[in-house]
Amino acid sequence: MIPAPTVQTPAGGAPRARGRRSRIVVLVVALGMIGTVLAVGALRRAAEDRFDQALEQRTTMVARTLTAEMRRYTTSLLDLAAAVGAQAQLSRPEFDAITAATDRQRLPGATGVALVVPATDPEIPRVQAAWRRAGHPGLRLQPAPGHTSEHLFVVLNRAIDGSGSAAGQDLAAAPEAAAALSQAREGHQVAVSASYRLLQDAAVPHEAQQLGFALAAPVYSTSPSASDAGQFRGWMVMALRGGDFLQEAISRIAGETVAVTLSDASNGVATPVGRRLPSAAIDESRPARTLPIPVPQRTWQVTVAPTELVLAGTALHLDVVAALIGTLITALLAALTGTVVSSRDRALRRVDAATAALRDDINRREAVEQQLRRREEELVGFAGVVAHDLRSPLARITGYADFLREEAAPRLEPEHREFLERLYGGAQRMQSLIDDLLNYATADNRTLRRTEVDLNRLVAEVIRDRVGGTGGQQPTIMIGPLPGVDGDPVLLRQVVDNLVGNALKYTPAGQQPCLEITGTALEAGGWRIEIADRGIGIPAAQRATVFDPFIRADGSQPYHGTGLGLAIVHRIIERHGGEVGVRENPGGGSRFWFTVPAAPPDEQSTATAERTGAAR
Numbered sequence: 001m002i003p004a005p006t007v008q009t010p011a012g013g014a015p016r017a018r019g020r021r022s023r024i025v026v027l028v029v030a031l032g033m034i035g036t037v038l039a040v041g042a043l044r045r046a047a048e049d050r051f052d053q054a055l056e057q058r059t060t061m062v063a064r065t066l067t068a069e070m071r072r073y074t075t076s077l078l079d080l081a082a083a084v085g086a087q088a089q090l091s092r093p094e095f096d097a098i099t100a101a102t103d104r105q106r107l108p109g110a111t112g113v114a115l116v117v118p119a120t121d122p123e124i125p126r127v128q129a130a131w132r133r134a135g136h137p138g139l140r141l142q143p144a145p146g147h148t149s150e151h152l153f154v155v156l157n158r159a160i161d162g163s164g165s166a167a168g169q170d171l172a173a174a175p176e177a178a179a180a181l182s183q184a185r186e187g188h189q190v191a192v193s194a195s196y197r198l199l200q201d202a203a204v205p206h207e208a209q210q211l212g213f214a215l216a217a218p219v220y221s222t223s224p225s226a227s228d229a230g231q232f233r234g235w236m237v238m239a240l241r242g243g244d245f246l247q248e249a250i251s252r253i254a255g256e257t258v259a260v261t262l263s264d265a266s267n268g269v270a271t272p273v274g275r276r277l278p279s280a281a282i283d284e285s286r287p288a289r290t291l292p293i294p295v296p297q298r299t300w301q302v303t304v305a306p307t308e309l310v311l312a313g314t315a316l317h318l319d320v321v322a323a324l325i326g327t328l329i330t331a332l333l334a335a336l337t338g339t340v341v342s343s344r345d346r347a348l349r350r351v352d353a354a355t356a357a358l359r360d361d362i363n364r365r366e367a368v369e370q371q372l373r374r375r376e377e378e379l380v381g382f383a384g385v386v387a388h389d390l391r392s393p394l395a396r397i398t399g400y401a402d403f404l405r406e407e408a409a410p411r412l413e414p415e416h417r418e419f420l421e422r423l424y425g426g427a428q429r430m431q432s433l434i435d436d437l438l439n440y441a442t443a444d445n446r447t448l449r450r451t452e453v454d455l456n457r458l459v460a461e462v463i464r465d466r467v468g469g470t471g472g473q474q475p476t477i478m479i480g481p482l483p484g485v486d487g488d489p490v491l492l493r494q495v496v497d498n499l500v501g502n503a504l505k506y507t508p509a510g511q512q513p514c515l516e517i518t519g520t521a522l523e524a525g526g527w528r529i530e531i532a533d534r535g536i537g538i539p540a541a542q543r544a545t546v547f548d549p550f551i552r553a554d555g556s557q558p559y560h561g562t563g564l565g566l567a568i569v570h571r572i573i574e575r576h577g578g579e580v581g582v583r584e585n586p587g588g589g590s591r592f593w594f595t596v597p598a599a600p601p602d603e604q605s606t607a608t609a610e611r612t613g614a615a616r
């Protein structure tokens with residue numbers, strides 16, 4: 001029974017493939033996201049670095065600018081103090097002329113410059129009278145209440161910011177300014193005060209008030225003609241508003257990128273001096289930078305806090321853009337991978353189905369082949385039985401026909417003798433057909449009885465039997481050294497007999513048969529035996545088919561035969577696990593060959609030793 005073709009797909013194949021596809025897609029997504037996170041991290045780090053660098057740069061520039069500005073203000077005040085000290089007798093017009101230079105110098109934040117002199121309570125009338133004489137007739141010194149030891153009166157002044165005159169004011173009312181003046185006097189150099197609310201801003205509304213500070217330079221009389229030559233005369237004092245000073249000094253370099261706070265850290269605690277805030281929001285998440293600012297006699301520091309505008313183009317968040325692009329690419333990759341994997345799975349399923357169909361086809365063919373083989377075996381067996389049963393009646397026919405040819409032939413009419421000859425010839429042909437059929441059946445059915453077969457001896461016996469029956473023409477036969485092989489001696493004899501018989505038979509009448517029998521060891525093991533003749537040869541196109549039963553090649557019609565001999569040879573060699581074939585013999589004729597397994601090594605040596613006596 002031949003199985004019907006079925007297409008098999010592995011059970012649960014689709015869910016398994018889906019599971020695998022999901023795993024691969026998840027893997028691609030995970031890899032993509034890891035890549036994106038790494039890229040975003042790298043971009044963020046690079047942005048942070050650039051941000052830090054930019055802030056560092058801004059802070060350094062702000063600190064340098066403030067340092068330079070303070071130096072400029074100090075120098076300017078020192079110049080004024082020197083000019084005032086150089087006057088033999090200082091009058092108001094001279095003071096105005098000396099300080100007129102401040103109008104030309106840009107001194108943003110400065111409210112004015114003043115000459116300040118010390119005076120105790122008893123000295124006030126004298127000092128006031130002296131400076132009224134020096135050109136300030138309306139001067140009225142106003143001692144600060146509560147200060148009895150020493151007053152610090154502004155006797156001459158020039159307003160820089162357009163505010164009114166501060167003449168007559170007592171700076172002792174501002175302890176920070178008083179301290180700076182005292183420090184300047186003691187140190188003989190410029191001093192900067194701690195921050196305080198300037199006296200002239202007392203009338204300004206509280207919310208508009210700024211902190212300020214004073215720069216004080218001691219004035220010494222340097223004119224040799226002066227009555228007080230070499231004496232301390234007072235101070236040149238410049239008052240500044242911290243916020244205005246900052247705004248003017250650094251607005252150009254800081255812009256909207258940073259907030260700047262100037263503070264005084266002399267006492268270990270940072271007290272503000274001024275602050276400049278941009279309109280952009282301060283980035284509270286990032287630490288501000290602080291640098292020291294050298295000012296006379298004090299320690300200032302500037303603190304710079306970043307806004308989002310520190311980096312040009314920071315509004316474009318590259319890390320966010322990278323994250324978006326990375327996610328998009330990951331999604332595309334996942335979709336692509338999913339598509340590729342599912343088409344691969346589809347292709348694999350198609351291959352599986354095709355393989356299953358092929359397997360079914362092979363099974364079916366094998367079943368058919370087995371069936372055919374069984375039929376053939378039955379047929380061969382049947383032919384053997386029939387041949388066997390026909391043998392004895394045929395032997396009687398041949399016997400009687402032969403008897404009649406011998407005894408009754410002289411008494412028969414020539415025509416009847418002719419009939420008798422035909423009867424005898426036909427019976428003989430039938431005899432050989434039956435023999436061949438029996439041999440063919442034997443080749444197929446007989447149990448193989450393997451033993452070591454000495455081919456030298458076997459070939460010699462076949463030649464002896466065959467050559468005895470060829471009549472006049474004695475063949476030329478060359479036999480090379482032949483090996484001992486592993487096989488059934490009866491069946492191998494049948495092989496050699498058939499091939500030698502054909503070689504003798506298919507030699508044209510009148511030509512001397514010529515045979516060569518050789519053996520060659522095969523590399524893969526076993527032997528190749530060749531039987532070559534100089535006979536009629538076989539057309540190339542028919543060399544493959546002459547081993548099929550009942551097939552006879554063109555040109556063999558004049559020679560008696562059944563077409564079974566080579567089929568027997570083929571079957572026997574096949575059963576020995578060998579191969580058989582024929583090729584053209586160069587120079588004319590055919591070269592038949594077959595392969596057989598070698599005898600086991602110990603038997604081989606015995607066979608070689610016995611070979612010396614083999615017939616040729």
Ligand code: ADP
Pocket residue numbers: 498502503504506533535536537538546551552553554555556560561562563564565566567590
């Ligand atoms: P047959 O009884 O006809 O000889 P075989 O099976 O022995 O049958 O040979 C099949 C055919 O092969 C032969 O009919 C012949 O045509 C060809 N043949 C076999 N041996 C030879 C040979 N030595 N030289 C030429 N032809 C051969």
